[in-house]
Each structure stands twice: as C-alpha cells, then as structure tokens.
Amino acid sequence: MRVLASLCLSLLPVSLWAEPETVTPTARAVGGVGATQMLQVGLSLLLILVLIGAMAWLLRRFGSGVQALGGAGPMRVLASLSIGARERLLLVQIGEEQLLLGVSPAGIRTLHTLAEPLELAPGEGGSFAERLAAALNRKGES
Numbered sequence: 383m384r385v386l387a388s389l390c391l392s393l394l395p396v397s398l399w400a401e402p403e404t405v406t407p408t409a410r411a412v413g414g415v416g417a418t419q420m421l422q423v424g425l426s427l428l429l430i431l432v433l434i435g436a437m438a439w440l441l442r443r444f445g446s447g448v449q450a451l452g453g454a455g456p457m458r459v460l461a462s463l464s465i466g467a468r469e470r471l472l473l474v475q476i477g478e479e480q481l482l483l484g485v486s487p488a489g490i491r492t493l494h495t496l497a498e499p500l501e502l503a504p505g506e507g508g509s510f511a512e513r514l515a516a517a518l519n520r521k522g523e524s
Contacts, residue, residue, distance in 0.1 A: 471485075472484075481494070
C-alpha cells in the first residue's frame with residue numbers, strides 16, 4: 383500500500399508541493415499571465431506577421447519563378463495528357479523548340495524533341511479560361 387501511495391504522490395506535479403506564490407492583482411485580472419508575458423507574445427506575433435508580409439512582398443517583387451500552366455513567356459505548356467494516376471505527358475514549348483516530357487513521381491524525363499513544332503488547332507491548347515469557355519459552350523449546345 384505504501385508503494386502505491388508513493389507512486390501516486392510521485393505522479394503529482396512538483397508545483398503542487400511548492401509554497402503558494404503571491405499573485406499580484408494585475409496578474410490575477412489577466413488570468414495569471416503577467417504583463418511582460420503578454421507583451422512578449424504580442425511582439426512575437428507582430429514579428430511573425432511582418433516576416434510573412436516581407437516574404438509576400440519579395441515574391442511579388444522578384445517573382446516566384448513559377449508561371450501558371452500554359453503561361454506566357456519563353457516556356458509554355460502546350461498540352462497535357464494524363465496516362466495514369468500520377469503520370470502524365472506534357473508538350474512543352476521553349477522558344478521555338480518543342481519537347482515531349484514524361485512526368486511521374488520518380489521525376490521528369492525528356493521523351494522526344496520534336497524536329498518540327500506542332501501547330502495546335504484553335505480548340506487545342508490555350509489558357510484554362512479559354513478551355514473552360516469552350517467546354518461550357520459544347521455542354522450548352524447538347
């Protein structure tokens with residue numbers, strides 16, 4: 383029985399055995415948290431918000447280096463074809479050269495470099511907004 387009692391007492395937090403500390407009325411009003419602790423938490427939160435804002439500004443200012451799918455610029459995704467759950471084929475244009483890429487969880491591989499660039503029909507390729515509008519028009523017609 384003594385062993386069980388000593389085991390139970392050893393599981394109690396040491397702070398329960400300590401002498402009760404005197405609490406100032408201000409600390410009692412704040413719920414036991416002192417003003418310096420509140421100031422420290424507030425300044426830490428402010429610092430984190432400033433860092434997030436600075437990173438957002440830097441990304442906007444210098445760009446993230448990632449363009450939207452089919453975006454303008456020297457590199458564009460012309461077409462995409464899903465061939466599995468996590469595998470797809472991409473037709474990418476870089477300048478005047480077009481590449482057929484295989485994308486999988488294992489990585490990205492160049493499957494073929496096209497000797498002559500493919501000319502896509504007006505309904506093929508394009509931005510997401512154009513594709514969505516075309517799909518909605520087809521759905522409305524049927």
